[in-house]
Amino acid sequence: xxxxxxxxxxxxxxxxxxxxxxxxxxxxxxxxxxxxxxxxxxxxxxxxxxxxxxxxxxxxxxxxxxxxxxxxxxxxxxxxxxxxxxxxxxxxxxxxxxxxxxxxxxxxxxxxxxxxxxxxxxxxxxxxxxxxxxxxxxxxxxxxxxxxxxxxxxxxxxxxxxxxxxxxxxxxxxxxxxxxxxxxxxxxxxxxxxxxxxxxxxxxxxxxxxxxxxxxxxxxxxxxxxxxxxxxxxxxxxxxxxxxxxxxxxxxxxxxxxxxxxxxxxxxxxxxxxxxxxxxxxxxxxxxxxxxxxxxxxxxxxxxxxxxxxxxxxxxxxxxxxxxxxxxxxxxxxxxxxxxxxxxxxxxxxxxxxxxxxxxxxxxxxxxxxxxxxxxxxxxxxxxxxxxxxxxxxxxxxxxxxxxxxxxxxxxxxxxxxxxxxxxxxxxxxxxxxxxxxxxxxxxxxxxxxxxxxxxxxxxxxxxxxxxxxxxxxxxxxxxxxxxxxxxxxxxxxxxxxxxxxxxxxxxxxxxxxxxxxxxxxxxxxxxxxxxxxxxxxxx
RNA sequence: GCCUCCUUAGCUCAGUCGGCAGAGCAACGGAUUCUUAAUCCGUGGGUCCCAGGUUCAAGUCCUGGAGGGGGUACCA
Numbered sequence: 001x002x003x004x005x006x007x008x009x010x011x012x013x014x015x016x017x018x019x020x021x022x023x024x025x026x027x028x029x030x031x032x033x034x035x036x037x038x039x040x041x042x043x044x045x046x047x048x049x050x051x052x053x054x055x056x057x058x059x060x061x062x063x064x065x066x067x068x069x070x071x072x073x074x075x076x077x078x079x080x081x082x083x084x085x086x087x088x089x090x091x092x093x094x095x096x097x098x099x100x101x102x103x104x105x106x107x108x109x110x111x112x113x114x115x116x117x118x119x120x121x122x123x124x125x126x127x128x129x130x131x132x133x134x135x136x137x138x139x140x141x142x143x144x145x146x147x148x149x150x151x152x153x154x155x156x157x158x159x160x161x162x163x164x165x166x167x168x169x170x171x172x173x174x175x176x177x178x179x180x181x182x183x184x185x186x187x188x189x190x191x192x193x194x195x196x197x198x199x200x201x202x203x204x205x206x207x208x209x210x211x212x213x214x215x216x217x218x219x220x221x222x223x224x225x226x227x228x229x230x231x232x233x234x235x236x237x238x239x240x241x242x243x244x245x246x247x248x249x250x251x252x253x254x255x256x257x258x259x260x261x262x263x264x265x266x267x268x269x270x271x272x273x274x275x276x277x278x279x280x281x282x283x284x285x286x287x288x289x290x291x292x293x294x295x296x297x298x299x300x301x302x303x304x305x306x307x308x309x310x311x312x313x314x315x316x317x318x319x320x321x322x323x324x325x326x327x328x329x330x331x332x333x334x335x336x337x338x339x340x341x342x343x344x345x346x347x348x349x350x351x352x353x354x355x356x357x358x359x360x361x362x363x364x365x366x367x368x369x370x371x372x373x374x375x376x377x378x379x380x381x382x383x384x385x386x387x388x389x390x391x392x393x394x395x396x397x398x399x400x401x402x403x404x405x406x407x408x409x410x411x412x413x414x415x416x417x418x419x420x421x422x423x424x425x426x427x428x429x430x431x432x433x434x435x436x437x438x439x440x441x442x443x444x445x446x447x448x449x450x451x452x453x454x455x456x457x458x459x460x461x462x463x464x465x466x467x468x469x470x471x472x473x474x475x476x477x478x479x480x481x482x483x484x485x486x487x488x489x490x491x492x493x494x495x496x497x498x499x500x501x502x503x504x505x506x507x508x509x510x511x512x513x514x515x516x517x518x519x520x521x522x523x524x525x526x527x528x529x530x531x532x533x534x535x536x537x538x539x540x
Numbered sequence: 541g542c543c544u545c546c547u548u549a550g551c552u553c554a555g556u557c558g559g560c561a562g563a564g565c566a567a568c569g570g571a572u573u574c575u576u577a578a579u580c581c582g583u584g585g586g587u588c589c590c591a592g593g594u595u596c597a598a599g600u601c602c603u604g605g606a607g608g609g610g611g612u613a614c615c616a
Binding site: 053054055056058059105107108109110111112113114115117126128130131132147148161162163165167181182183184185186187188189190191192193194195197198202206248249250251268269291293295296298299300301307451458461489512514526527537538540 | 541547550551552553564565566567568571572573574575576577578579584585606607608609610611612613614615616
């Protein structure tokens, strides 16, 4: 039997007797938590509980105390005159300054003086609650009712302390929202990776680096949008829910439409929709497209990711390459303040990337020759390539079934790509790997396509678009054959899209960039989840 | 999917050879009117991820499971 409130404390918070079954310690913390959950307004004062319940109970108790003192712990507003960062810029003596923020640190010097560090979106600032400037009754209530983690509104004068800290000297202070749970460790913040992903709000409120990273993402996206808008692009939205997933070679997520009683898929790329718009008369069109691919997860792939795609009529991939360089140099300079940044390599080492100057262009086959030492333009026999692969430690699944172009791709991905720091444009991809790309006029076996590689990651994929409806039909038929042979990533034939093409599509070049990847790279992160606020996690 | 590592107080982390579960921060009580992760005195707080097993004895060893990280495979 565990006694409740059996040890009266001086200055204890007001508390009613507890008409509850007494949680036994042996019953475990869950039962105690259940008890608190069932009686959320009861100011628990259980002598023996776990630490978490102790702290939550203390905060509930303080909230009750505030209410009994006539203070609403959840008022509907607070009139703010300055952000914390702006208030810190004010001259000493500036009067009637009102700020608001979360209490991050509390330094109680005495019963008559408390220093608090508040945090808002703009930053942090010290405020002081003291007898000299704050009503004694208000100070008493706050001293006994305020916790770190609470939101507080403060109005007062700007005061510079002896140590030179710009401080808001409170003439008035109001609890704006009572926090019931203890804050993360005040110095280290949340460190546990899983907690950062599952409870991003804790990561954000306790880690400045995280706040900066996601603010960068927002600025980066806005800068891309602004640059495109300034260059006569139009932003559109195309369907996420569709009957056939197209525009890329990937496995889609499937769902079911009840009213129509048909299966639908989530889009894997917006490509064919945006190209339909070219037929409809759009000339420069883009979309920030949330895409979904039902594939394996690793640090460089998300199931749910954001791609920026654009299409420009009358451009070939040459103009597109130049524009890509201009776009990224401009946007990165503008948002990062520099064209140089440091990435983490897959081996954990640091890699310095410099986006300045002209980016080199290299043929995929030349890259393979240089890195792997085999000239795949000479060695075209699949068996010979397979033998080479095995001799060089490449034992991919289904190697036996791969045709020449896929073998080239495998060799490229295993040898040429991984340790390329870049930025570098890779061109000359085999046509079989690019069913929506334009065939090169001189070399029918390759496409007018480029990829931008940075730190071994494919960041951009682009090509001159295939606008010949008959060629497109032939490519779809080839994909259909792959599909029939069991390749569930082969592109499904889109009759609707071919009908559209037959009305005539202007020459054009299109482009897609992984926003998450680019943000992760620039921010020096190796896991894309660090570039996404709420990554998908298994439920606990 | 496979390999591997991790999971201990609210948070950040120690825990040696299998021998009473630890620290800092946070919380609670007290002192303190210029602090800066305030300081000082005192107190409470544990399902050692879960389920089995070995053992006189398991946070520690073994088996299985869960969640997470990394690698690999698949993959724009």
